[in-house]
Amino acid sequence: MDAVVQLDDVTVIYGKNQALKHVSAKFAKGAVGLLGPNGAGKSTMLKSLLGFVKPDQGRMTVLGLDVAQAPLAIRARIGYMPESDAHIPGMNAVTFVGYCGQLAGLPAADAMQRAHEVLYYVGLGEARYRNVETYSTGMKQRIKLAQALVHDPDLLFLDEPTNGMDPKGREEMLELVRDLGHNKGVSLILSSHLLPDVEYTCDHVVVMDKGQIATQGPIDELKGPAGRVYELRIKGDLRGFLDVLAGQGMQTQATDEDVMRVFVPDTLGNHQAIFKAAAAFGVQVRHLRPSLPTLEDVFAKAVGEE
Amino acid sequence: MPIHDQSYRHYGGGRAPVGRSWLIIAWAGIWTFLRKRAFLGLLFGSLIPFLVRAAQFWGSANMPQLASLAPDASTFRRFLEYQSFWVFVITVYVGAGLIANDRRANALQIYLSKPLMRSEYILGKLAVLFSFLALVTLVPTLLLLLLKVAFDGNFTFLKNNLFLIPAITISALLQVLLASFTMLALSSLSKSARYVGILYVGITFFTSAIYGALYAITGSSRVSWISIGADLEQVVDVIFRLKPRYATPWQVSLLVIVGLIAVSISILERRVRGVEVVT
Numbered sequence: 001m002d003a004v005v006q007l008d009d010v011t012v013i014y015g016k017n018q019a020l021k022h023v024s025a026k027f028a029k030g031a032v033g034l035l036g037p038n039g040a041g042k043s044t045m046l047k048s049l050l051g052f053v054k055p056d057q058g059r060m061t062v063l064g065l066d067v068a069q070a071p072l073a074i075r076a077r078i079g080y081m082p083e084s085d086a087h088i089p090g091m092n093a094v095t096f097v098g099y100c101g102q103l104a105g106l107p108a109a110d111a112m113q114r115a116h117e118v119l120y121y122v123g124l125g126e127a128r129y130r131n132v133e134t135y136s137t138g139m140k141q142r143i144k145l146a147q148a149l150v151h152d153p154d155l156l157f158l159d160e161p162t163n164g165m166d167p168k169g170r171e172e173m174l175e176l177v178r179d180l181g182h183n184k185g186v187s188l189i190l191s192s193h194l195l196p197d198v199e200y201t202c203d204h205v206v207v208m209d210k211g212q213i214a215t216q217g218p219i220d221e222l223k224g225p226a227g228r229v230y231e232l233r234i235k236g237d238l239r240g241f242l243d244v245l246a247g248q249g250m251q252t253q254a255t256d257e258d259v260m261r262v263f264v265p266d267t268l269g270n271h272q273a274i275f276k277a278a279a280a281f282g283v284q285v286r287h288l289r290p291s292l293p294t295l296e297d298v299f300a301k302a303v304g305e306e
Numbered sequence: 307m308p309i310h311d312q313s314y315r316h317y318g319g320g321r322a323p324v325g326r327s328w329l330i331i332a333w334a335g336i337w338t339f340l341r342k343r344a345f346l347g348l349l350f351g352s353l354i355p356f357l358v359r360a361a362q363f364w365g366s367a368n369m370p371q372l373a374s375l376a377p378d379a380s381t382f383r384r385f386l387e388y389q390s391f392w393v394f395v396i397t398v399y400v401g402a403g404l405i406a407n408d409r410r411a412n413a414l415q416i417y418l419s420k421p422l423m424r425s426e427y428i429l430g431k432l433a434v435l436f437s438f439l440a441l442v443t444l445v446p447t448l449l450l451l452l453l454k455v456a457f458d459g460n461f462t463f464l465k466n467n468l469f470l471i472p473a474i475t476i477s478a479l480l481q482v483l484l485a486s487f488t489m490l491a492l493s494s495l496s497k498s499a500r501y502v503g504i505l506y507v508g509i510t511f512f513t514s515a516i517y518g519a520l521y522a523i524t525g526s527s528r529v530s531w532i533s534i535g536a537d538l539e540q541v542v543d544v545i546f547r548l549k550p551r552y553a554t555p556w557q558v559s560l561l562v563i564v565g566l567i568a569v570s571i572s573i574l575e576r577r578v579r580g581v582e583v584v585t
Contacts, residue, residue: 050419052580072324072421080419086412089403090338102330103420105321114317121314133411147416152317184314 002029004155004187005049010058012044019044020055021211027189031181033198033219034191035299036208042191043083045208046157050080063154076105079148083159083191085140087132093119094128097146104151111150118146122176138169145176149186156180156188162197170197177201199295207302214302223293230262230271231291236283244281248273261291327422331430336437339400348399349441352392356446359385360453367457377454379467383546385447386477387539392442393485398506400438401489403499404431405578410497418580428490428574435486444478469547477542484538484563491570494577510534527552530559537562 005027012020020041034042047053049062051071060067062074088096094115101111119128122142127135132143141161148156161177162170178201180186192198198205199219206216215222234241242252242260250273251263264273271288278285339345359381365372408414417427451474455464464470492509493502517533530536530552537559543549544556552559 047581050580052415052418072423075419076321076324076421078419080415082412082415082419084412084415086416088413088416089407089411099330099334100416100420103327103417103422105324105421106317107320107322110317110319117315148419149314151321180314185316 003027004029004063005189006061007045007049008059010045010048010055010060012041012048012053013056018211020048023058023208023211023213025206025213025216027187027206028204028218029187030204031178031187031202032189033202033205034189034208035193035195035198035205035295036214037193037303039210040193040208041211042193042208043159044211046080046159046189046191049157050075050078076151077153078155078157079151079153080157081144081148081159081161083163085137086144087140089133090131092129092131093124093135093143093146096132096143097150100147101150106151114150114152115146118149119143121149122146123172137164138166138173141165141169141173145173149180154187156186157191158188159191160193161190162192162194174200195295195299205295205298207299209303215298219295219298222298223295228264228266228270229291229293230264230274231259231287231289232262232274232285233259233287234278234283235286237281238283241278241281241283244277245274248277250274250277259287324421325426327420328426328430328433331417331427332433332437335404335431335434339434339438345399348392348396349438352389352396352442353446355385355388355392356450359450363450363454364457367454367459379470379473379546380548382447382450382470382474383477383542383548385450386443386474386481386542389443389446390481390535390538393439393481394510396438396442397435397485397489398503401435401486402493402503402506404434404490405493406496406499406502409494410499414578415580424575424578428578432486432490435489436482439482439485440478443481444475447474447478473545473547477545480541480545480563481538484534484567487567487570487574488534491573491577494574528554530554531562534562534566 003026005025007023007025010020010023011018023041023045034045036042044053048055049060049067051067051074063077065074067074088099091099094112097115097119098108098112101114102108106114116125116128119125122145124139124142124146127139132140135143141163145158145161148158158177162173165173174197177188177190181188181201181203190198190202203218203220204216205219205222207214245252245262249265249268253261253263262274264270271290274288275285359377362372362375363377366374366376408417414427418424448471451464451470455461489502489506492505493499496502496505514533514535517530517536520529520532521527530540531554536552536554540550540552540554540556540559541563543551550556
């Protein structure tokens, strides 16, 4: 795998709290989701990669450069969109983004030109002369993306980019992120606790839980093959039928409603095995359809949720 | 197909080497204040003593009846002392929000995610305050010396008081650096510029008040080192080859000033970070 970010046995301790515990992970080129519940260590990982937090142990490389040895060279090639509201006070949008471009090393004229371009790209073209402090939450998210993009980074760190956005704004932000990752050749790490956001925009995922890596890899691979898991609802002796299915080697999993998920092993073929078992046991099959594996399944399995 | 592609495009231009960001930060900060009318009024006000002194120098050089107003070395010392008021006002006006406002807006993580070091950020912010304070102390005092030579039409005064050039420079720098570092350190401690301003004013007056009370009780000025203002006065007196006004050894006063700057640098080093870690 062509990794843009690599962590080897990284541990970060805040006082008595281990925010990252011996984390080893690889982030592939392209769009990678960094998933995990709140407090899993996602933001700490990003801040460690930026050099804001010094790890107590381990080694990290970004774009082939050691974070401990070349933090400035790394920061010149990455863009960071922080989770919380962040701006330079007293500036309008175009001045702010242009200023960020200059701080990233662009000449003043180029920085200003890029500022106009990226503000149009993120959808703030018409509001670019307004003071950032008057922006709505959604606009503040967009301007954070613009300042991260102004110097044309090779790698973007996006920390909860859809936080506080209305549904339409969220959709547009995800489109931008997807476009950057898939069409514009910008590698990105999207940190989020929202599974649909990651599933829509990313090809790879790293799942974190309690400061550790729970699972990582291409999303399609982690989901597993489709077509061997079925959603099933029956009428009749449910408990007895579950025993029958288990006896034939089929795993079952209860869901929220009265629908259960049944895994049919290769040796038993397809859904016909379920029909045969139901007919033999004398229960009615009221609902049966292939269950498409989702990132939610991967996440639930990785963090040990039922 | 659109006439102009407003989509994302890659940048193919040049990039400046790292290490110059402090200049960008400094210039942006200076420009922000220069656009404020209130601040321009303040700067103009700080120039009034300079204009008065310049008129005095001209009169004493060109009008025999005003010869008694001719300046000596202590005139420059007194001018610097009067400018302390403007140093104080500008320090509070400009310095209080320099870092506090960035902390309020979470701007530090924006700054420090760019290719710049923390020291560059601090240097840039320091340069904003330093520039304005130098503009009301170092620059007008040296200009006055220049005007004195120009109005006299000869170098006699300068030759007889050559020590004035380093004395003015060192004294003004000491005054400016002390004010800049202490205010910047206080600014890094809070997210409220107003609170920082009040804190600075409070510390300045409180230390003077404590010294005043101790002087009233003991009748001795040996404890003048408690007052930050008195420390500066004491050291600057010595630099201008004048008799120190307090009984505290000037070395002690200098030590307090250097110590305050060192503590301020230490505070800045701890507070200017991309992430605030609460343990």
